[in-house]
Amino acid sequence: MQRLAMDLRMLSRELSLYLEHQVRVGFFGSGVGLSLILGFSVAYAFYYLSSIAKKPQLVTGGESFNRFLQDHCPVVTETYYPTVWCWESRGQTLLRPFITSKPPVQYRNELIKTADGGQISLDWFDNCNSKCYRDATTRPTILLLPGLTGTSKESYILHMIHLSEELGYRCVVFNNRGVAGENLLTPRTYCCANTEDLETVIHHVHSLYPSAPFLAAGVSMGGMLLLNYLGKIGPKTPLKAAATFSVGWNTFACSESLEKPLNWLLFNYYLTTCLQSSVNKHRHMFVKQIDMDHVMKAKSIREFDKRFTSVMFGYRTIDDYYTDASPNRRLKSVGIPVLCLNSVDDVFSPSHAIPIETAKQNPNVALVLTSYGGHIGFLEGIWPRQSTYMDRVFKQFVQAMVEHGHELSSM
Numbered sequence: 001m002q003r004l005a006m007d008l009r010m011l012s013r014e015l016s017l018y019l020e021h022q023v024r025v026g027f028f029g030s031g032v033g034l035s036l037i038l039g040f041s042v043a044y045a046f047y048y049l050s051s052i053a054k055k056p057q058l059v060t061g062g063e064s065f066n067r068f069l070q071d072h073c074p075v076v077t078e079t080y081y082p083t084v085w086c087w088e089s090r091g092q093t094l095l096r097p098f099i100t101s102k103p104p105v106q107y108r109n110e111l112i113k114t115a116d117g118g119q120i121s122l123d124w125f126d127n128c129n130s131k132c133y134r135d136a137t138t139r140p141t142i143l144l145l146p147g148l149t150g151t152s153k154e155s156y157i158l159h160m161i162h163l164s165e166e167l168g169y170r171c172v173v174f175n176n177r178g179v180a181g182e183n184l185l186t187p188r189t190y191c192c193a194n195t196e197d198l199e200t201v202i203h204h205v206h207s208l209y210p211s212a213p214f215l216a217a218g219v220s221m222g223g224m225l226l227l228n229y230l231g232k233i234g235p236k237t238p239l240k241a242a243a244t245f246s247v248g249w250n251t252f253a254c255s256e257s258l259e260k261p262l263n264w265l266l267f268n269y270y271l272t273t274c275l276q277s278s279v280n281k282h283r284h285m286f287v288k289q290i291d292m293d294h295v296m297k298a299k300s301i302r303e304f305d306k307r308f309t310s311v312m313f314g315y316r317t318i319d320d321y322y323t324d325a326s327p328n329r330r331l332k333s334v335g336i337p338v339l340c341l342n343s344v345d346d347v348f349s350p351s352h353a354i355p356i357e358t359a360k361q362n363p364n365v366a367l368v369l370t371s372y373g374g375h376i377g378f379l380e381g382i383w384p385r386q387s388t389y390m391d392r393v394f395k396q397f398v399q400a401m402v403e404h405g406h407e408l409s410s411m
Contacts, residue, residue, distance in 0.1 A: 053081045056370045059356055062363030065337060068408055069366060072400035073339070075392045082372045083379040089345035090266055092377025100155045101385050103162040107152060107173075111182060112204050118186040120197055122205075123152035123173040125161050132168030140169040140213040140402045143205060143239075145198075145222025147376065149274040151180045156219055156245075156376055156390070163395040169402070170212070174201050174222075184282040187289060191309050192224040193325040195232060202229075206238040213402050216242045217394060219376060220348070223247040223340070224327050230338065231330020241337040241401040245390050246346060246376045251322040253353035255302045263347050268300050275304050286312075328355040332362055337408060339366045339397050341390060343373030368393065 058076055060066040069076050086095055107123040114120060126136070133139035142164050146154050152173035161171045175182075176190035177197065190197060206214055216239050218226035223244030230242060248254035258268040276296055283292050290311055298304040306318040315321040323329070340359075344351035351369075359365045370378070370389070378389040 048084055048087075052087050052372060053079055054371045055079050056368050059359050059367040059369065060363075061360050061365050064408060065363060065366055068400070068404070069339070069397075072404045072407075073393070073396040075389075075396050076339075076366075076368045080370050080373070080378075080389050081380055083381060083384050085382075086379060087372045089343065089347055089372065089374040089377070090262075092372070092374030092379050093347070094266065096374075096377045096379060096388070097155060099379070099383075099385055100159070100388065102153075102155045103158045105152075105158050105161050112200070114186075114197060114200055116186050116188065118177060118184070118188060119182060120177060120201060121175040121180040121182040122201065123175065123180070125165070125171040125173075127165055127168065127170045130165075130168040130170075136170075137209060137211050138213075139209070140167075140215065140398075141205060141209055142169050142171045142398060143202065143214070143216040144171055144173045145216065145218035145226055146173065146175070147220030147222055148271060149179060149278055150219070150222070151175050154219075156388075159387070159391050160217060160394055163391060164398070167395070167399055167402075169398070170209075172205055174198065178282055179278055184285050187285040187312075189279060189282075189309075189312060191313055191321070191325065192221050192327075193228060193321060194313055195225065195229040198225055198229050199233075202238060210238075213240050213405075214238050215240055215398055215401060217244070217398070218242070218247075219245045220247065224325065227327035227334070227338070227340075228325070228330055230336065231327065231333045233335075234333050235335030237336060239336055240405060241398075242339075243394060243397050244338065244340045245394070246342060246349060247327060247340060248349045249326065249328040249342075249355055250350075250353035251326045252319075253350045254348055255300075255322070257347050257350045259300060259302065260347075264300065267347070272298055272301050272304050275301070275308075279308060328353065328358060331355050331358045331365060334362060334364050337364050337366075337401065337405070339368060339393070341368045341370070341378075341393050343370045343375070343378065345372055346375045348375040 056076060086092060105125055107125060110122045110124060111119045112122060130139055144157055144160055146157055152175060157173060164171050178184040178189050216226055224247050226242055226244060227247060257263060280296065286292055290308060295308045298307055305321060310318050310321040342349055342354055356367065359367045380389050
């Protein structure tokens with residue numbers, strides 16, 4: 001990224017020099033027309049470097065965590081250079097699933113039982129060929145939580161696994177009930193307020209590898225679920241550290257933002273249809289307790305949650321559910337080191353709802369806030385196919401916690 005900045009600055013200087021000395025020989029020749037194009041390029045490069053490319057805001061609740069991140073996770077203090085031709089929030093959000101690669105990953109699937117008779121699908125990447133951690137009993141384990149309707153097949157999950165493979169770590173993806181092709185055995189799905197399934201998964205994974213460093217990373221709704229779990233359980237968790245990406249901090253604010261006309265058209269309606277499709281596959285399981293015809297007529301996530309999710313989990317009103325689902329309420333109780341990456345232009349998580357003041361009061365919490373990046377976007381480089389800023393933050397942070405996490409306790 002430093003190379004990109006140098007190239008852009010050099011381009012600006014060269015173009016400015018050219019404009020001072022070039023001879024006008026006709027609009028479509030090497031003169032006026034080219035001057036206009038080059039002039040626009042210079043102006044755009046100047047605007048990009050002065051207004052778009054910025055260092056993220058690092059908010060921590062303690063000096064020791066801040067110093068730790070600067071020493072071992074320097075990416076959070078470096079200038080983030082969004083893709084020069086696509087830095088706007090909606091563009092980054094829409095483009096990422098189509099432009100980023102999908103590294104091949106061979107999973108081992110495991111179905112585990114829950115206390116209510118249901119089952120959860122876990123996709124393991126064991127990394128048996130790890131050169132750094134040949135002993136499986138002590139190989140670091142990263143639990144990954146996808147977004148609202150996501151599974152282990154999402155490109156951002158595959159990238160995290162690929163990066164973890166490079167570090168020699170093992171990964172396991174927690175697929176929410178009913179979304180990964182497994183049968184739904186009980187009339188229950190999932191929501192970001194109810195942490196029972198996550199608690200079951202964490203207990204199961206830790207029981208298999210009690211001597212291995214255990215971390216977790218959650219994306220979007222997966223991050224909300226992870227933070228709600230950490231806020232409820234405090235320091236009494238086997239997790240050593242956690243990271244979240246593009247979390248919706250206040251569910252009311254998220255819903256309000258996504259119901260604005262353009263955001264509803266681009267995101268809200270599509271995600272609502274994905275939710276409807278997900279539950280309609282198991283329609284026969286819900287007909288006794290939920291009016292599924294009414295659910296299938298929902299036109300927004302809020303309507304879906306009012307007619308399905310809040311009813312499913314026994315909330316009296318949709319407001320009760322959204323209050324319980326908002327992780328900003330529990331951030332002060334998080335008891336392990338947590339890094340949270342958000343973009344302030346994310347239409348899924350409005351900047352005014354990011355709990356900056358709460359984060360400052362908890363020495364275990366660090367917020368990394370970029371000016372641009374959208375929702376799970378964070379594209380960078382000219383052609384952002386292989387890696388994103390989010391990927392680099394993930395890799396540096398988990399490596400820092402595995403290799404240097406002990407330093408935090410001694411600071």
